[in-house]
Amino acid sequence: MDGTQVLPTTQTVSTQALPGLRARRGLWRALRGELQGSEYTWALAFLVPYIAVFLVFVIYPVVYGFWMGSEPSLYANLFSDPIYLKTVVNTLLYLAIGVNVKMFLALLLSGFFMRPGWWTKALLMIFVLPWAVPAMPIFISIHWMLNGDYGFLNNALWTFFHVNGPSWLDTRWFALGSDIVSYIWKWMPFWTVIFIAGRMAIPQEIYDAAKVDGATGIRAFVHINFPLLANLYFVCTLLSTIFTVGDFTTVYFISGGGPAMSTHVLATLGVLQYAFDMAQPRLGVAAVMTALPLVIPLVILLMRKLKTAQVQL
Amino acid sequence: MGVVSRRSVLRGSLGLVAAGTLARPHIANAAAKTATVWWTQGFVPEEDAAFRKVVADYQKASGNRIDYSIIPFAPLRQKLISALTSGVVPDVSDIPAIQINAQEAWSGKFLDVSDVVETQKSKYLPTALLGCQFYNGVAKKRSFYGVPYKGAVIPFHYWGDLVEKAGYKLSDVPKTWDAFLDFFRPMQTKLRAQGMRHVYSYGWEISTVGDDPTNTFHAWLIAYGGQGLVTKDGKLHANDPQVREAAIKALTRLATDFKEGYVPPGAVNWNDADDNNAFHAKQVVIDFDGTISTEVALYHNKKEYDAIVTHGLPLSNDGKALPSQFFTGTATIPSGAKNVAVAKEFLAYLIQPKVNNEFLKGGLGRWLPAMPELTKTDPWWLDPSDPHRVAYVRQGLYSPTIPYFYAYNPAYAQVMTEHTWNVAWSDIVTGGMTPQQATDKALKRLEAIFAQYPIQQA
Numbered sequence: 001m002d003g004t005q006v007l008p009t010t011q012t013v014s015t016q017a018l019p020g021l022r023a024r025r026g027l028w029r030a031l032r033g034e035l036q037g038s039e040y041t042w043a044l045a046f047l048v049p050y051i052a053v054f055l056v057f058v059i060y061p062v063v064y065g066f067w068m069g070s071e072p073s074l075y076a077n078l079f080s081d082p083i084y085l086k087t088v089v090n091t092l093l094y095l096a097i098g099v100n101v102k103m104f105l106a107l108l109l110s111g112f113f114m115r116p117g118w119w120t121k122a123l124l125m126i127f128v129l130p131w132a133v134p135a136m137p138i139f140i141s142i143h144w145m146l147n148g149d150y151g152f153l154n155n156a157l158w159t160f161f162h163v164n165g166p167s168w169l170d171t172r173w174f175a176l177g178s179d180i181v182s183y184i185w186k187w188m189p190f191w192t193v194i195f196i197a198g199r200m201a202i203p204q205e206i207y208d209a210a211k212v213d214g215a216t217g218i219r220a221f222v223h224i225n226f227p228l229l230a231n232l233y234f235v236c237t238l239l240s241t242i243f244t245v246g247d248f249t250t251v252y253f254i255s256g257g258g259p260a261m262s263t264h265v266l267a268t269l270g271v272l273q274y275a276f277d278m279a280q281p282r283l284g285v286a287a288v289m290t291a292l293p294l295v296i297p298l299v300i301l302l303m304r305k306l307k308t309a310q311v312q313l
Numbered sequence: 314m315g316v317v318s319r320r321s322v323l324r325g326s327l328g329l330v331a332a333g334t335l336a337r338p339h340i341a342n343a344a345a346k347t348a349t350v351w352w353t354q355g356f357v358p359e360e361d362a363a364f365r366k367v368v369a370d371y372q373k374a375s376g377n378r379i380d381y382s383i384i385p386f387a388p389l390r391q392k393l394i395s396a397l398t399s400g401v402v403p404d405v406s407d408i409p410a411i412q413i414n415a416q417e418a419w420s421g422k423f424l425d426v427s428d429v430v431e432t433q434k435s436k437y438l439p440t441a442l443l444g445c446q447f448y449n450g451v452a453k454k455r456s457f458y459g460v461p462y463k464g465a466v467i468p469f470h471y472w473g474d475l476v477e478k479a480g481y482k483l484s485d486v487p488k489t490w491d492a493f494l495d496f497f498r499p500m501q502t503k504l505r506a507q508g509m510r511h512v513y514s515y516g517w518e519i520s521t522v523g524d525d526p527t528n529t530f531h532a533w534l535i536a537y538g539g540q541g542l543v544t545k546d547g548k549l550h551a552n553d554p555q556v557r558e559a560a561i562k563a564l565t566r567l568a569t570d571f572k573e574g575y576v577p578p579g580a581v582n583w584n585d586a587d588d589n590n591a592f593h594a595k596q597v598v599i600d601f602d603g604t605i606s607t608e609v610a611l612y613h614n615k616k617e618y619d620a621i622v623t624h625g626l627p628l629s630n631d632g633k634a635l636p637s638q639f640f641t642g643t644a645t646i647p648s649g650a651k652n653v654a655v656a657k658e659f660l661a662y663l664i665q666p667k668v669n670n671e672f673l674k675g676g677l678g679r680w681l682p683a684m685p686e687l688t689k690t691d692p693w694w695l696d697p698s699d700p701h702r703v704a705y706v707r708q709g710l711y712s713p714t715i716p717y718f719y720a721y722n723p724a725y726a727q728v729m730t731e732h733t734w735n736v737a738w739s740d741i742v743t744g745g746m747t748p749q750q751a752t753d754k755a756l757k758r759l760e761a762i763f764a765q766y767p768i769q770q771a
Binding site: 147148167169171172255259261275 | 417577578579730732738
């Protein structure tokens with residue numbers, strides 16, 4: 001009886017506000033999921049700190065950065081600065097040469113370190129040292145080694161060959177070259193290990209079958225390793241390029257952007273020169289932001305590659 | 314013990330928040346008597362000890378608390394710029410790079426501290442006062458945005474023992490600019506012939522790092538008659554033929570010294586401390602470097618300390634006294650400082666003649682007083698038993714001085730941080746430009762920078 005008495009009221013509500021009520025209930029259900037009673041409150045209590053941390057430490061810095069570099073006049077200043085234009089060229093060279101030489105050598109070396117024998121494993125352990133030790137002390141050591149007057153390199157050249165070595169850090173191209181070589185030396189071991197892992201995932205049967213067909217050595221590399229590692233190689237190159245666009249440490253400690261600000265890359269020009277030497281942090285952020293037209297397409301490309309459904313190494 | 318329920322957790326949390334909120338006024342009250350101070354680390358421990366003593370004495374006298382950090386100049390520069398950008402600032406900050414005061418005063422980032430300066434105004438060297446009156450581009454006025462508490466000029470420093478080893482007499486050092494510089498040039502060859510393979514005549518700072526390279530160019534510019542590059546009214550005189558000629562001569566001279574191998578090749582990358590290091594390593598015979606930090610760093614090594622000669626500016630080539638650029642060292646109160654009253658009181662204490670004198674003496678006299686009377690009332694400053702300090706004091710406080718150009722117009726602070734003149738030098742040495750082309754390019758850049766700083770003079 002009670003049910004029949006309540007029914008008309010319910011019907012009245014349903015006829016007047018049914019679509020809105022359904023939508024709210026649908027949303028509420030979607031938010032709560034399968035959680036019952038106080039479970040929902042507890043879930044929220046656990047979630048809120050993470051959301052807060054994400055907002056404060058991820059969203060806020062990014063938005064703040066965009067806000068700092070949002071004035072169009074900053075970009076007019078940048079493009080009128082001859083040092084900036086030189087820096088763009090340096091950054092492109094640093095990326096093109098540094099990343100590609102590093103990745104290609106890492107690919108080749110990964111093959112070498114796949115050779116059987118205890119000594120290759122021992123050598124690998126020594127080889128990964130540059131990557132394993134902190135960047136700052138080793139880059140400072142390299143900087144001192146390259147000192148034209150008192151550096152280890154030129155002293156060794158003088159001692160053994162009686163040759164006065166060049167001033168490695170005192171001309172633009174030698175200094176930029178020193179930056180790039182140091183960068184390759186530091187990061188090549190990491191990518192070599194990645195490629196070793198990639199090679200280890202290639203089934204031995206493929207090599208055995210190829211061997212029957214006479215494909216060994218370089219032919220095996222061209223017909224087995226390279227095609228099977230191509231996707232991994234491409235993804236790693238994209239990742240490495242994205243990392244390297246923001247690389248500050250190498251150039252800062254090796255050449256310091258000198259001589260005469262001729263070896264800056266965008267990260268050092270923005271942070272070191274504009275933000276702190278010139279006390280114009282907004283200009284510094286704007287300089288770094290000009291890398292976005294390069295970084296964003298790379299990230300999109302990377303995401304697309306990562307969505308590849310086919311089984312590829 | 315009761316069961317911990319959801320409600321009890323929430324209730325407890327709310328209670329904590331409420332307690333925190335209610336407790337805050339007590340913390341704020343406590344903070345009202347405390348000022349946060351960021352100070353530049355000295356080159357020698359005595360400088361830091363002198364600052365600590367000032368703080369301790371002030372705390373004892375006032376009952377207030379100074380929460381201080383002593384930070385090396387390069388990190389302090391970054392910290393201060395970050396603070397001024399974010400708005401989370403200390404109550405007092407020392408100025409760690411010479412042009413920052415002018416640059417940030419232009420943007421309205423420092424408070425007007427005229428009332429503090431006023432307490433000792435009559436005692437200051439007029440150049441010191443000129444050197445810390447900056448133009449505020451927001452308030453559209455010129456005022457004191459830093460409290461002057463020290464000064465500096467740039468002397469030459471040379472190794473007397475190396476001069477003699479090269480076969481010259483110290484009494485033969487010429488009196489006029491070019492002759493003075495030329496005197497040291499052949500010493501490199503003579504010293505190398507005696508086995509000093511890595512020695513160079515000159516330790517000129519010619520890089521694009523720090524303040525020293527621009528200071529070096531300025532001294533050469535002024536020596537050749539280019540003092541009028543920026544005038545007191547804040548105007549740039551890029552088209553003045555005398556200024557252009559002086560800039561060409563200065564760049565030519567510095568570029569020639571380098572190209573002919575009389576300056577260490579690594580000098581193109583030197584930071585502000587590297588010329589000191591090269592000098593201490595006896596890699597160079599003569600250096601041009603601000604303050605007597607070069608000498609003070611060897612204060613406890615009597616033999617080396619005495620082997621150095623501190624030399625004020627020579628006369629111009631036509632025999633006239635050359636003005637030194639006088640750096641006025643300031644401490645500032647950033648806009649947004651919470652405890653302005655304590656900050657001002659502390660700075661007023663710091664510039665009291667007796668306190669200031671003891672503070673600067675404690676730092677071994679690396680910094681000059683900005684008040685000449687201190688050197689008259691305390692014989693320590695002109696004590697002939699320390700020839701370095703005497704030469705330095707005479708150059709800074711008893712010889713002609715002018716302020717840095719950025720005091721006249723903040724645009725010049727940007728010129729200094731962009732290292733426009735040092736890039737011009739590099740254009741000659743590595744870019745294949747003639748000194749005339751490099752000078753014209755630099756002057757054009759100066760015009761573009763000055764156009765961004767429209768100032769209204771009273």
